[in-house]
Amino acid sequence: MEQDALANGVFLIAFDEAAGRSGLAPDLLACGLVGAQLADLVAVGALSVDPEHRVVATRPGPTRPAGGEAATLVLDSIAHEPRSHPVRAWIDALGGPLLDAVRNDLVQRGVLVQTSERSLLGRRRPRLAIADPPAARAPGTALRSMIRHPATFTLDGAVTLAVIAALGVERLLEPEVDRATARSLAQDAAQHFPEPLARLQAGLAETAAAVSVAVRR
Template identity: 70%
Template structure:
């Protein structure tokens, strides 16, 4: 089963086509991508978040292998760790490698392409440019459409909105969707999500808050 749709979607929603890079700080983007990939694996039955807020591999799901660099990285890391750890520990451990894995996946799929150029001073600059416009814009367009018509929300869309709200970055959906509307819908959606996803949401919000505070210092 191909995994990674939530993490890829999170990256593309955060991606700023004008600058050719994500519109979030690297630490906050990494927090969102780890949260999205954990959510993807939780909804797929490979992981869960226990009542203590620790990420746990679900052994009964091990007979069906996941595919994709990002999903394999996260699942193997959790499954082969002798002790269980909270969400924040996995954000710290996997944020950088997972960001690279998602980046690689989008380039491999020819959704984005890495380009380099030189400034007038000879400095090398790199950026991501869109190759497949439809695929690159699809996650944000789909989520905005669901926010405008809440009755059309899928589980995938609800989880994505809840994670964006946990990160405190609902403004990524502006100007088509105002932040207050997105936040209110996310609060409503959170009440209907499976308990492990809600635990993930709470832990991710705490992690993102700590990350943002560290950035401001």
């Protein structure tokens, strides 16, 4: 499993092509990206989440997994921190840098392209556009297909759905997928997660709930 796959996928599923930016508030998007990247690294055994919901580097750990800027940022930050911290603390610390890393990676891969547009006042502002439509739409297409055919779910798909449900943004899958169906499948999938992934999801949901309240204020 490529170690930036889940974070990139969440970014693309949340991307609003017409607006040229994410359909989620920046804090909520950052929460989802960190959660997805942590899940990627937990799934391969590079990280774990203890019973107190603290994220820890495995000791002794496996050979460092190959990955891009996002995976390296998260793994190095946690591995070199002398104290362990809960999921929420890492989301707060890594949200901004990880958002930049994922966006840069997708531009470098040629999936997205950085452009600009003029505002009503004539100022130019940055904008993202899809450069490779099949690649940009693939994560959402694959996840919607798995939801329609649950027997085809992969671990990556189940974790991605769990991240979306933890953020409370199942609407991103509409109109093809009903929110209640997505939420129910996410709950079912989470019951079969290994303990570290289940703890990670719980920490992510708690953080996302707090972020959502702050966004609405």
